[in-house]
Amino acid sequence: MSSATTTEASHGAHxxxxxxxxxxxxxxxxxxxHQFDAAKMGMWIFICTEIxxxxxxxxxxxxxxxxxxxxxxxxxxxxxKIMGAANTIVLLFSSLTAAxxxxxxxxxxxxGTTRWLIITLLCACVFLVVKYFEYTHxxxxxxxxxxxxxxxxxxxxxxGHTLPYRAHMFFALYFMMTGLHGVHVLVxxxxxxWVLKRNLRGExxxxxxxxxxxxxxxxxxxxxxxxxxxxxxxxxx
Amino acid sequence: MSTATNEHHADHxxxxxxxxxxxxSPLFMIGIFATLIVxxxxxxxxxxxDLGSANSFVxxxxxxxxxxxxxxxxxxxxxxxxxxxxxxxxxxxxxAIFIGFTNDDLSTRGEIDPNNGVHVLERSGAVAPGGIQVxxxxxxxxxxxxxxxxx
Numbered sequence: 001m002s003s004a005t006t007t008e009a010s011h012g013a014h015x016x017x018x019x020x021x022x023x024x025x026x027x028x029x030x031x032x033x034h035q036f037d038a039a040k041m042g043m044w045i046f047i048c049t050e051i052x053x054x055x056x057x058x059x060x061x062x063x064x065x066x067x068x069x070x071x072x073x074x075x076x077x078x079x080x081k082i083m084g085a086a087n088t089i090v091l092l093f094s095s096l097t098a099a100x101x102x103x104x105x106x107x108x109x110x111x112g113t114t115r116w117l118i119i120t121l122l123c124a125c126v127f128l129v130v131k132y133f134e135y136t137h138x139x140x141x142x143x144x145x146x147x148x149x150x151x152x153x154x155x156x157x158x159x160g161h162t163l164p165y166r167a168h169m170f171f172a173l174y175f176m177m178t179g180l181h182g183v184h185v186l187v188x189x190x191x192x193x194w195v196l197k198r199n200l201r202g203e204x205x206x207x208x209x210x211x212x213x214x215x216x217x218x219x220x221x222x223x224x225x226x227x228x229x230x231x232x233x234x235x236x237x
Numbered sequence: 238m239s240t241a242t243n244e245h246h247a248d249h250x251x252x253x254x255x256x257x258x259x260x261x262s263p264l265f266m267i268g269i270f271a272t273l274i275v276x277x278x279x280x281x282x283x284x285x286x287d288l289g290s291a292n293s294f295v296x297x298x299x300x301x302x303x304x305x306x307x308x309x310x311x312x313x314x315x316x317x318x319x320x321x322x323x324x325x326x327x328x329x330x331x332x333a334i335f336i337g338f339t340n341d342d343l344s345t346r347g348e349i350d351p352n353n354g355v356h357v358l359e360r361s362g363a364v365a366p367g368g369i370q371v372x373x374x375x376x377x378x379x380x381x382x383x384x385x386x387x388x
Contacts, residue, residue, distance in 0.1 A: 031254025037318065044321040048328035055332040059339050066340070085281050089274060092303075096270040099261070099311040106260045207255065213313075220312045227303045230277075235284040237292025 024208040032207060039210050043217050050184075054225055057177050061232060064169050074163060075170035076236035078143060078151075080134060084234035087130050088226065094123030095223040098192075098216040105213075108206035110199060117196045117212075120219065124189045131182060138171070145172030174233055181229060184222045191215045259316035269310045276303050 021027065029035035065072045097120045104112030141158065142150025149168035150156045195215040198204055204212060280299040284292065309315045314322045 032256050033254050036256045036258075040317070040321065041324075044324045048324050048331075051328040052331060052335070055328075055335055058332070059336050062336055063340060063343055081281065081284070085277065088277050092270060092273045092277065095273075095307060095311050096266060099266050100263060103261060103263065103266070106258060209256075213258070217312055220307055224304050224307055227307070228297075228300050231280055231284075231296035231300050235280065235292075235296050237284070237288070237290070237296065 022207065024203070024205075024210075036210055036213075039214055040217075043214050047217065047221050050221055050225075054177075054180065057173065057180065058228070058232075061173050061177070064173065065236070068166065068169070071164060071167050072170055072236050075167040076233065078138075078141065078158065078163070079174070079234050080137075081234050083130055083134055084230050087127050088230045090123050090127050090130070091223045091226050094120045094127070095220055097123065098219045102209065102212050102216045105199070105204050105209035106206055110202070110204065113199050113204060113212060114196065117192055117199065121189055121192055121196070124185055124192075127185060128182065131178065138174075143171045145169070145175055177229055177233065181222070181225050184225065188215075188219050188222045191218055259313065261310065266310070269306055273303055273306055276306075 022032065025032055025035055029038065097116045101113050101116035101120060104110075104116060138144070142148075142153070142156040144150075145168045149165065149171065151158070151163040151167065152165040154162060156162065192215050195204075195211045198211055276299050280296055283295050283299075286292075288295065308325060314325065
């Protein structure tokens with residue numbers, strides 16, 4: 001996969017290379033490999049900070065659930081397990097298609113990259129549509145958190161049962177965690193659209209597929225977060 | 238030099254400056270995806286069986302297996318520089334520190350307010366700053382003020 005047709009005259013020679021750099025190589029990098037490694041390391045450190053940002057919500061979840069296990073169990077029954085599972089499968093599939101987009105870009109198949117990127121974006125749309133139906137249903141049931149919570153009132157009883165008022169904490173966490181994740185889905189769609197645009201412009205090649213690789217890493221992160229959100233919110237034991 | 242076709246040696250032995258990343262076969266990736274789906278089905282199935290506290294343990298174990306598969310193969314950590322895997326693993330170490338210390342702090346003070354689920358001040362019994370007032374259920378329950386006096 002690596003016939004570097006344009007470049008480098010000899011091992012480790014960089015001083016003279018400025019005039020002969022391929023167009024994608026920024027001048028402060030010695031070689032394409034150098035640039036690729038720098039991009040990836042930056043992305044992994046960013047992924048670490050993302051995990052820690054979601055970490056705050058996971059900590060809040062763990063503490064409240066530890067104190068109110070029965071409330072969490074009662075409240076989680078108001079979520080739709082089947083919709084959650086369907087969305088899990090959609091996101092896992094989109095991770096596969098994102099990985100396939102990277103793979104096709106690595107072998108220089110521009111059309112294949114375009115195809116898999118579009119399918120990944122469509123999966124993201126499906127995910128958001130399902131989420132939209134879930135959210136509107138929660139709004140309708142008075143399950144908004146804080147002072148907007150109504151599910152403790154008889155008028156909002158579900159199969160004859162009301163929730164205790166303090167179940168609003170579960171929904172506060174539900175909306176914050178899935179909401180922040182949803183924002184990441186939107187940002188990921190933006191990034192993948194940008195990658196798709198560059199690919200269509202012919203800026204992606206098997207010598208330079210860094211944008212596809214980094215964009216896909218972000219998309220896999222979105223998937224990773226959901227992998228934990230799904231059992232924690234929808235499958236409370 | 239430039240036309241040397243040293244294919245598929247995704248390691249440091251290549252020194253021509255070009256990017257040498259591992260290329261997975263599509264079939265292998267579909268295999269990983271199928272495993273992820275099977276694990277999802279397992280975790281949903283287990284949620285219908287009452288295993289007591291083991292339910293959460295199984296759910297988190299399966300989630301971690303899935304996260305491991307995605308990061309190792311779809312995110313290429315298997316073939317990447319070990320430093321990237323180290324960064325990834327350490328984010329979870331820091332998360333564990335975060336959870337551990339916060340839990341230690343919160344489990345050694347205060348009480349839970351029966352309505353709000355937030356802490357009340359230990360000495361006076363008053364609601365700690367930042368709590369939420371229970372919205373007055375139009376005709377149903379009495380207001381929150383009287384409740385607070387009752388403490």
